Amino acid sequence: MTGSPGPRDEGRSALQTMLEARSVAIVGASVREGSVGNQSLVELLEGGFVGDVYPVNPKYHEILGLRCYPAVGDIGRPMDLAILAVGNPLLEEQLRSVAEAGARSAVIFASCYEAPRDDTPPLADRLAAIARGAGMAVCGGNCMGFANLEKGLRALGFYEPKGLRPGPVAFVSHSGSAFSALLHNDRAISFNVAVSSGLELGATVGEYIGYALSLESTRVIGLFLESIRDPAGFVEALRATNDRDVPVVALKVGKETLTRRMVTAHSGALAGEDGAYEALFEAHGVLRVQSLDEMADTLALFGSGRRAGPGGLASVHDSGGERALLVDSAAAVGVPLASISEGTTRRLTELLEPGLLPVNPLDFWGTGRDAHEVVTGCMRALLEDTDAAALAFSVDLTTEDQPDEGYIRMAEEVFPVTEKPFAMLSNFASGIDRADATRLEDAGIPVLEGTLTGLGAFRHLFDYRDHRSLPAIEGTTPIPLQVREHWQERLSMADPLYEAEGLSLLSDFGIPVVTVSLVGSLDDAIAAAERLGFPVALKTADRAVQHKSDVGAVRLGLEDRTSLADAYGELSASLGSAVTVAAMAPPGVEIHLGIVRDEQFGPLVLVAAGGVLVEVLSDRR
Template sequence: MSADHRLGRMLAPRSVALVGASTVPNSPGNAMVLELQSSRFPGAVHPVNPRYAEIEGLVCHDRLGDLPEVPDLAVLGVGNDRLEEQVAAAIELGVGGVVIPGSALLPDDDARSTLRGRIRDRAREAGLPIVGANCMGFYNVDAWFRAFPFHRPQELQPGGVTLVAQSGSVLQALLWNNQKLHFNLAISPGQELVTGVSDYMDFALEQDSTRVIALFIEAVRRPEDFVAALEKAAARGVPVVALKAGRSPQAATLALSHSGAIAGDDAAYRTLFERYGVLPVSSLDELAATALLLSDERRPPAGGLATIHDSGGERELLLDLAEDVGVPFARIGEQTTRAIAERLDHGLEAINPLDAWGTGRDHPVVFEHCLQALVDDDDTAIGVFVVDLTSGFHLHESFARICRRVHQRTTKPMAMLTNHVGTESQELARRVTDLGIPVLDGTVPGLVAIRNLLAYRDFRWSPHIAPATAPDPETTARWWARLTRPEMLTESEGLALLADYGIPTVPHAVVGDPDSAVAAAARLGYPVVLKTAAAGILHKSDVGGVGLNLADEAAVRETFADLAGRLGPEVLVAPMAAPGTELALGVVHDPQFGAMVMVAAGGVLIEVVGDRQLGLVPIDERIADRMISKLKVAAVLDGARGRAPADRAAIVSALVCLSNLVADVGDLVAELDINPLVVDAAGCRALDALVVPVAAVQDGSPVEREHVEVGSGEVHPQEGQP
């Protein structure tokens, strides 16, 4: 498949030119020659440097044009001042791709013209793919090929892990130092002048050897292509593990709504990852452990983790950390419990996780019997032997043999797990891993890998996302016309928009005189709330624009007079809301990945607590329910401390309706905030709606920004506070 791919000549070359090759020891020019010789590359290697006639036994040529053939790949190991001419020569010759390890920066670069920009533009016009600039090159272990500026004699076993790392040091660390990981492809994309992460993922997904893709990413430069690669990986059942660097939220200081203000870069990535089954990790250890476990061809059935230990204390530690990480344990059945109990020493409990070390008498038989029983249980998805391996120690060697025998008698995945990353286990761990039993280093990285294995299973089993439901064409046309006007929506218009898309809203009336306010209050029912409806005031409490719990006509007239005198005669009248749990719903437009809906703890807590979940549009009932379940306030919704459980189905419906709204007219909405959405046992209702059309933001005139204090929170009518 490599030869047919658009990157085939570059990433799986049959011939290569090494421009800037050298005889100087420890130089990049010499290292790239030695790397190819170490890799046992079977194709033609052409060093290019006018200073030499021969390098490491290979005939050296003066320039690219002197080669006896057109190479598939040219590695340009030359100074920045010579890069542009060499790229031009490669294009003229018809080379299939180039690698640029250098920075491609010049002292005279300016905003109008840079070396990187000129190389990028010329290569794109010519259709020349480039690895780099400012990169460490790549390894294609399947093709026995290495383009690398450093040399370390080592033989790599082909495997199923594709590694794409936007850090050359990360690539080097995992490629050179984790000898249990077996790669088919490892790439350092560098500046991605032409070819990026998504292109390399696409190439890997066309390789039969690819079992898992591991990513270290700092930024996604072509979001649409990245999403397409994730879709392709999901469709082909190839798990993607991602370590995203730079996860600190970037405050949206110019956002007009609370939703916009709390959306961070990390939240957008996590939402994207969840949609496409990408498995997030937080460290290189977790990345390596997850890639190792997912590179195993075995996939887990239903159920949880079953573990066997030779230490009670380490079993307790595993239990604590598994709860933190979120790994479920298998609930073993009575038959399994009896089978284990008949072999255990007196005083040991036949439970999962299992401490099977008692007196040590006949331990090989005890451990093998118990591990087999655990793995065979119907609720076990993966069996793990937890032990701090030491190579050559007879006890640990026997544990490894036990794992091998049980592994041969089951189709379920199995692993060994050490509690300490620094445990002296490499030689024994390599042997065990090569038998198909991954050895995971460190309790937390190992548990994260197991959680990700089970999460990917659940993702593969989950149904497809239901498409968005559109309203009738008349509703769409009406709101399309309104949202294209460059004026902010009033609160009443915002509530009407929500209602038209199926989100329950509080009844209300907008009035312009005290008699109309009194009549509206009588019709809606006392007590009521009065809020200013003056244009451009987004957070009304900040300007004293809310009157709460007005119980009679006199209170309504007094409050109306105050609001009208300070802020204008337009006032919204609504009934005071019954007590309930406050949530907030919102819409966030990520500049890279598009529209997302948000659910969060509402009221004044929305930014203080930071309890929120995002979902990439469209979402369906299943995703909405999962978002709600992840909130800290979910315990309150479920009826904490004797409270009646809230109507979860109503919240789910409101979230899906909001997603449908965004799918229909979301391109016209810059920000949308529903805060609060009050929820009780009878349902939910939106009490306030802030809608910022894109046209209003672009126009800039109708929004009174001096009234906006992002992060201040807003006191809402049902809270009963002045």
């Protein structure tokens, strides 16, 4: 494995060179079993890597049958990837050494932490600077490494399962444990590339997404996110997934204040305001999951490559109780159920035993007579209904005495005759017979391992369909110079806006607003009301009052001069003489519309229920 290398492919980016490395140096390679230096070499060799491997450690002449070099400079040739299996104290020296030796990329497992020192940048920043200066891609630090299963490349420092088969799922995780957990799945969720990105010292999540999109095999991308360090690059990557029609499934932590503090302490990154991520995900059709189990079911369903058409979910069951469980759970999760036609109802009636209702969801089990014909016929009838977008074969996949004659065979028979999404849905994960599940998965049939997580996967399937059907967002109209200057002038002032000023700013963009007059006496208020026409609204203009209804500073529907005078007297007595008089708007729905500036993603539009409940409902979008 240490023959003469071919010419370096300078046409490849540093990231592609890292993820498709043909030559790898392992700095800190070791003979000690269980050490990172030894396991890195074992993972590389046992994973089927066929490129050049250069162990580096001055303590040894040979490791696992390979020549071991005293220092990376002694190799005498550049390498695509350097795996740094060394601790924090040696990182800076060794990264600089591999950069000088011509390495185009590196993997750093260590945490990159050192005690703060005055006038010295943090170790992670110094490492990132070395990588930038050398044009290197870096996976990590504080990571588990990566595996490119299409290339037989396992740049891993810790034990991961052997015999992993390449598949249609790309996975990028900030969490090393989540990365390892997904690799250890005992189901047919197979990856083309899986990356534990860690601190992202020299490659970002957005860049890994870009690489995944370059692979023809990628059907779905999974993300475990703590933060986004390159927001602009991440947004651009999400746009690219939309262009390629590749769904993204994300588990984003950091909803709670405590979680965000933990993320920052753990990785040094901003976890970000969760509302900003919700808006970003919704805008780009990112499917947000709440657990690794839900992620696994969703990746399995999308990994089959089938997409939902119009309609809702059809399902078949061998239990009335579990059918009821699905109906309740579908309502809780937000999964629409298919409304089957009269024609489908007649077909089901002809198939079912007397007493079984021809409805969706369907309980097909009676006495078990002619079960194969009944069950397969019912599934075909439902799948051929125009309102059935997908089908769940909801049985618990406990061990079958004769799988060639039971549910397994039925699923294998029906799955190939439809192009609609079709999945087995078990209500109890630990009861699943693994041999039967593997047989189904080998036939391309997804096996979903839980009522709520499996239905969540179907909801994401329908959500993605609905997102793809939305019209394209039209480009924004250029803002006239005078409007921009008007806004800049007013917003540069520190004092809060009068209501009339805010309405004037909105009208600059053609937003319909009510006419408002700012006055300081009863006579002026009456004159303004007569100009506008009764009925009118009266509000305090005290700048210190931000929530007028909370202090009784709003009077609506004043029909005449007398009611206006009474209202003015009450407001002026407690809040001063300055008030606004406005024409009453016609009846309608109140909304709260605002702009917030997120520290990661910049300006965002906020929409919520308006009126007096704006602070109570917390329904902002």
